[in-house]
Structure formats: C-alpha cells, structure tokens
Amino acid sequence: MRRIVVLISICLGLAALTTRAAHTHVQLLLSADTAKPGDTIWAGVDMKMDAGWHTYWKNPGDSGIATTIKWDLPPGVTAGEIQWPLPEKLPPAEVTTYGYENEVMLLVPLTLATNLPPGPLVLKVDVAWLECQEQCVPGKTNVEATLIVGGETKTSADAAAIESWKNKAPQSSQDWSVQAWWEKLANGDTRPLIIEGNFDGDIAGLLPDKFDFYPDARDSFEIQAATEKVANTSALFCFRKTAKKFSGDWPKEISGVLVFGTSQAWTKTSPNGIEIKLPIKDQSPAEETTSATVSTLPAQPLWQMLFYAFIGGLILNLMPCVLPVIALKILSFVSEANSEPHRVRKLGVIYTLGVLLSFLALAALVIGVKTAGHHAGWGMQFGSPVFIVCLTTLVTLVALNLFGVFEVTLGGRVLDTAGELASKHGAAGAFFNGVLATILATPCTAPFLGAALGFAFAQKSSIIVLIFLTVGLGLASPYVVLSWNPAWLKFLPKPGAWMEKFKIAMGFPMLATVVWLFNIAGSSYGKNVLWLGIFLVVVALAAWIYGEFFQRGRKRKTVAAIVTLILLAGGYAFALEKELNWRTAMPDISATGSLKESADGIDWQRWTPEAVAAARAAGKPVLVDFTADWCLTCQVNKKTSIETSSVREKLKSMNAVTLLGDYTHFPDAITTELNRYNRAGVPLVLVYPKNAAAQPIVLPEVLTPGIVLAALGRALE
C-alpha cells in the first residue's frame, strides 16, 4: 500500500514538475540560414508564454527578475546587446512590473569574424527567466540553432518574424525633444521628477494622457512606477515621476523608454516608445531661460566687493534696525568726551572690536551652515524662534534700562561724575554696544551691502570672513574716526541735564523695536505669542523690583533679589516653557490663494516659478516681491513704495500679476531664486516685462515709489 502511495506521489510530483516548468516555450531563431564571414545576423530568443503567464523586461519593476541570456558561442562569433521589445506595464499598482504576456522575442545581433572558415556553427544559449501568474516559477533552458558560414547570405524563414519583433524595440529618435528636471528638493529618500517635452512631427494621433516613462534598472535608486500628469501649456507632454534613493547621491541623469499612447490613426511601423537618456536638471526649462540671462552676472573683482561691503556697513548705521543702538553710542561718547577724552579713543577701539568679533562669529556661522550643506542667507538667525525670543527680551531690558527702571553697568550710567566711570564698566559697555549693533543690523540689508553679501555667500571661507569683517569695519567706522581725533568731539554738545532726557527718549525707539520683534515672533508662534508678551511684562516687573528695591533700596535687598529671581524663573517656566513652548515654532500655514493685506491692497498671489512662467506665457508683466516678516527694509519698502495708491493703480492698469515670495521661514525654493540674482537675502523685488523674452528688471534694495513706477513703466515696452 505504501509503495503505491509513493509511486503515485512521485508521478504527481513529476507531472507537477513538467507542467510547472512548461508555461514558457523557448526557441532560438536566426535571421539567416547561411551567412558570410563579417556579416551581422540577428538571433531571436523567442519566448511563448501560456495564457495568464508573463515574463519580465530588462527592468522587471517592483518584483520579478529580468530574463537573462548567456551565450555559448564558437570562436569568431560575438553577441551584442539585447534589444528588448517595448513591454507592458503590469498591475497591481502597489507592485507594478514591466513584462510581456503571450509572446516576446528578445533580439541579439551576432557578428561573424571575417576570418571564419566555412561550415556549420552551433550557437547555444542558456536562457533563464521568471514566469509568473498567480504564483511565480523560475524557468531555464538551453536552446541552440545552427548557422552555416558560407559564401552568401541566405535569409531564413524566421527572418520576417525577427524583423517584426525588431520593430517593436524602442530606438532613440531625433524627432522628440525631452527634458527632465527635479521638481523639488528631496523629502527623505524620495524626490519628485518632471519629464516633459515635445514631438517635432505631426502630433495628430498622439494621446497626451498616455505618456509614461519606463526606467532602466539601477542599483542606487529607482524611478517608481506611478505617473502623474502635470498641466503644462508649453509642452506636448508633462508628467511627474518619483525617484527613490537607496544609497549615494541623487542621480544626475536618467535613462529608459519614453512611452506614448496612440490612436488608431497613428502609423505603426515603430513601437510606441523611444529610448531616452538625459541629464536631470535642477530647474525647469522655463526658469532656465530667465536665469541664463541673469545668472551670468560679470564676476565682480574682490576689491570692488570689499568697497561695497565697507560702504554698506557704513550706511547700516542709518538703517532703522541699528539707529537706536547708535543713539546710545552717541550718549556714551558725549559723556566720555567730556570726562576722560583720552579714554574715548580706547573705547572706540573696544566698540570696534565688539563689532568685528560679532561679524567674525556671523561669518563662522555662515561657513558652518554652508559646510553642513544648507543654504545660508543674510538674516537667517531670525528664522530661529529661540533667537527672536532672546533678542526681544534683551531689547525690552535695554528699553527699561533707558527709562531708568533699573541700572546696568552696561552703558547706563551716563550721569556718573568724572573718575567714577571705572574703566572696566565702560569697556564692557562699549564692547556690548558693538555686539548689539551687529545683532540688530543683521536683518537689514543696506544699499551696496546686498551685492557684497551675495558675492560673499558664494565664495570660499576666507573671502566670506574678509567681506564680513569689512562690513563690520564700515559699521564701526564713524566711531573709529570720531574717537581717534578727540578734537572733533568739541563739535558734540556739552553734557548736561539734556542727556538724561535724551536717554529716556531713546527708550522709545527701543520699545518700537520690541513691538517689531514681537510681530516677527507672532509669525512663529501664532496666537500663542500672547504668552511672550506676558513673559515680557513679568520681566519688566522683575526689572522694576530689582531696580527699586535691590539697587536703589537700602533695606531687605536680599528679599528683593529673591523676588526678582522667582519672578524671572516663574515667568520663564510658565509663560515660555509651558504655555508658549518657545523652542518649537509652529510653521506658518498661510491660507492658499490671495495674500491681500487690506481691502484695497494689492492682490498678491503666492510666488512659484510656475506662476511666473504662466503669467509670462499669458503675456502679462509680473511684479515679484520677496520679503520676510523679520526684514525691516522689506516692510519699509512695502509701506512706502509698493502698497501706495499710485503703484496700485499702475499695477491694475497694466493688468500685472503680483506674486509674493514669503521668506520668513527660509523656503529653499526662494533661497535658490535669491542666489540666482546673486543676493544673499531679502528684499528682492523683480519686475518681469510684458515681453516674455525680455530679462527681468532687478530693483535696488531700498525703494522709492519713483523707482517702482519707473520699472513698471519700462515693463510695458
């Protein structure tokens, strides 16, 4: 009984083996029965699959294995590359593969050496494949065919079939122009890619919805199967694929088959696909044409950039951010000029040192950010909410100090009588003023400074340091000059009671700076910025208690000190840590669509390169404003020169498109755009003329309504 069972199971097993391996029938066909030495003939590895079974393309896709062909050829015969007919894209969507159903013939050119002796040649080949239906079965076989080397070429009976399969293998073509470019930077290990292009022949019969790309298989990355059509008025086809990286860098080029769908009317002498191999560009062709004209700005000589850096630093003294600190500097000069003139020179030097060291620190920060591979931009520290909170608190304390709420040994004691001003206090004050001036200067760019910094950010580390130090020298230069020649100080007013009033008055621009910083913090924290305000009130109360009861008081000084500390600690723990969660900002999710500031304000749309391209394609002039909440120059520009009735009316009459690029949280796309115009930061205002081929007009950093109107006027030409 047992033997019968064993016999039956062996038979069943054998039957299973033969049926399981036999879903694909393979034979080797040749295009010629006889060939001459030196000829190239075609071999066709013909694979016929049972219904429902399929084998795979050279890139099998998400699963499966490509068919492999290993030749065993007699000497004098060499095999070329396999020509793969265009495959089908096989479902399901989550595991998409590229393969063949029913039949495929893989074609290989065989070249005969010129010195082959006449006679028969046996050409053997090992074919291995994976055939799949509901399940997968590996298959392999060894097939052979005989070719006679003789004096003439005689085509075989299979030549017609081989020729028809050759016509199903995609070739490269000059009739198609195709471009590939990265749509965005990577998101983890995936990155979107756009493929677009045109056909130079008659496009009637091409189905625009049926374009696709079947990639070649690569080790370090894959192009995933999903294809998403993208609207594009300037290209016949435009679709998005996603690249996934396994290792190494993002690929610089892709190769594979561009596939297209055709209607019945299309003449079918060649396959519905062409072989393409192209570089992946970093920007769309639309952007390329605009940037090609702009990015080739003449390389500026270093001395010119250093000159700009110095002038820029000088002008920074007048910028709204820095002015309050400069006012403090004036106060200290006035007092010192009178009390100890010989120390003025020393303090001027120390102030300069403070500025220079701060700029050195900034340069180091920029170099560090660049080395880490990120984009560096002028004013980028304002993107850190921690920095904004610390700076806001600091400026609040400075304002309170100026109001006389409490004293600090940091430049507050202006009414000290001569001699009491210890050298240590004055030096510390001078140094701190230098550092503060630098910190507050960073979100502002002055004329000349933008060009110098834009140049610097693209250079190597030593140049960056040099330019930053030059800006620092420019910023500190008025005081170096003043302090070096004490004789000039006689032009300053004599000290007196006015100094106390001036000091208190300077507290108000400081308060204005607090409000402005508070507004920037608002974009990082949303409505919760209320808690920052509450924290500042607590800080103000602590400052008063410290000043009134500790510094000026006589009794219970320890109690006052303890109360101050409790207030500060409590305010920090409750308001900042708990309620505000101050170290993590919430990214600004602005609503899509219109970014109008007021009812009759300009109707700003969100800036994207596509929006620019679309507007230009429609023949409309475009006004682009790159701005950030923390950029005071940008806000001043907007208030004085852009959101004015004359400019608004002009924009309306021109039917111009207005695009706003919000750089508050440093989106990479805008950093790239700024770099293209050799700018390190905002503001950047561009006017694209009506004529789509014309270059954009780059406006200077500090605007007037006249400058904007003139540019808009030129845009209409």
Add this chain to the structure above:
Amino acid sequence: MKKIIALFATLALAGSAFAVEIGKPAPDFTGTDINGKTVKLSDYKGKIVVIESYNSDCPFCHNHYATGAMQELQRGLAAKGVVWLLVDSVNTNNFSYRTPEQARKEWTDLKIAATAWLDDHSGDIGHLYGMKTTPHCFVVAADGTLVYAGAIDDRPSPSGDPRTAKNYVRAAVDELLAGKPVTVVQTKPYGCGVHYAN
C-alpha cells in the same frame, strides 16, 4: 493654528503611500500570529527586530528555506536576542494563502526558527511598510528606529546557496550590536510580488 497643523499632518501622512523611512521610527503595527496570539511591534521595544515578508511558494523565498540558510540565520540572530517576525500578506483568495492550521504545519515542516508568523491576509502590515516582494526585509533597532529596508542579500536567485551571498540583514544586525552605524541602509528588494487583496 494647532488644529490646522494637525489636519495638514494627517493629510500628508494619508497621502504618502509608504510611512516608512530609514532613520525614522518604524511604524507600530498589531497583528495576529498563526497561534492566535496578538503581536505588536512595540512589544519588542528594546530588542532588535527583523521583519520579513514571507511566502514560501515564491521560488526566491522557497530557496532560502529549502537550503536551510534562512533558518540558520534566524537561529543565529535569535541567539543574540534578535526578534524575527514573518509577515504573510497573501490574501485569502490566492493559491499561496495558508490557513493558520496549514501555517502551523509549514512552520514545523520547514523548521522555521523565527519568533512569530503573522497572518496579514488583510495586507495592513504589508501596506504600512510598503512591502513589495517576498522576501522584503526590514531591520528595526532596539530604540524603534528603522535602520534597513530592502533585499535580504545581494543575490536575487531562486536556486543555489544563499549562504554565499552578502546578507544585508545579518550585516545590519551585526553593526547594530557592535554599536556602529549601519552602512547599507537601503537596497532594492527582489522576489515575487506580494499577493495583496484587490
């Protein structure tokens, strides 16, 4: 503001087909093993976990088990405290589906040395991890971070001895145990497609 962020975040997550990313926490899942026990990935927090997408009818998977190479690897890693989970995402209508009873028999017959075989015929775990082939392997570090996803080794073949291949799973586990960073973090998985329900 917070609500808007949460909404966007969930939409983004829903939109992305695959929630797994090297270097990020491996998503937690709950499955039922072939013995009826509930198994969660988070049960094994503190241990290295290897997840293998399994289907013994697939010739690639079959070869790993028929040669004994897979069981040897499972035993070797278990001795080092590594947890090995098989995830069988074959849908119930497919030829290769195994009922829990058939699966238990297969477990014994093949002498599988993994920790558990999860019956994922709904495809939830497979979809969560973006499992495309059998075998498709994932290595999760003791702190829950996904450190490897991809092929089991560099030899996509349905025959021959897998022991001769460079095994990415063993390499990743060895590097984790040595406290070194994993050098090969991602490769293209090979094998037959996972038979998800349609």
